[in-house]
Amino acid sequence: MRGDSRGEETVLLPTRSTSKGPAERFTGEVWVDGITDGAGAGTPTLATVRFSPGARTAWHCHAHGQTLHVNDGHGFVGTRDGRTIAMRAGDTVYTPPGVWHWHGAAPESFMVHLALSSAGGAVDWGEPVNDGEYLAGCGGLIAPITPPQ
Numbered sequence: 201m202r203g204d205s206r207g208e209e210t211v212l213l214p215t216r217s218t219s220k221g222p223a224e225r226f227t228g229e230v231w232v233d234g235i236t237d238g239a240g241a242g243t244p245t246l247a248t249v250r251f252s253p254g255a256r257t258a259w260h261c262h263a264h265g266q267t268l269h270v271n272d273g274h275g276f277v278g279t280r281d282g283r284t285i286a287m288r289a290g291d292t293v294y295t296p297p298g299v300w301h302w303h304g305a306a307p308e309s310f311m312v313h314l315a316l317s318s319a320g321g322a323v324d325w326g327e328p329v330n331d332g333e334y335l336a337g338c339g340g341l342i343a344p345i346t347p348p349q
C-alpha cells in the first residue's frame with residue numbers, strides 16, 4: 201500500500217543549511233539548524249541550536265511556550281524574576297507562554313539544545329542579555345569572557 205488516506209508518503213526531507221544566529225537576537229557565536237518549520241499538519245517547529253562558550257539569546261518570549269532539550273554541554277535558562285536553571289546534556293526545560301527568558305551556554309562550555317515549539321507561536325524579542333545579567337545567571341562566580349568574534 202502506498203501512502204496514507206490523503207496520498208502522502210514517508211519521505212526524506214531535504215537538509216537545510218546551517219544559519220548563523222543574527223546579532224540582534226544573540227550575543228556571541230550561535231548557529232541554528234532548522235529541522236521542522238511547522239508547515240505540516242500537527243507539526244511543531246524544531247531546531248538544533250549550537251552556542252559557543254558565553255553565547256546566549258537576547259531576552260525573548262514565546263507565545264506558545266518552548267521546550268528545550270540539551271544534547272551536549274552545559275548552559276543556563278534565566279528569567280526576568282532572577283531565577284536561573286542550570287542545564288546539562290539530557291536535561292529538558294519548559295518555559296510557559298509569555299514568560300520572558302534567555303538561554304545560552306555556560307562561560308566555559310559549548311551547549312547544544314533542541315528548541316521545540318508549537319507551530320504559529322510568535323517570538324517577541326527584546327534587548328540583549330548584558331554581561332552582568334548573564335554572569336548573575338551563571339552564579340556570578342566566573343570572570344567575564346569575551347565572546348568569540
Ligand code: MN
Nearest residue numbers: 260262266303
Ligand atoms: Mn526561548
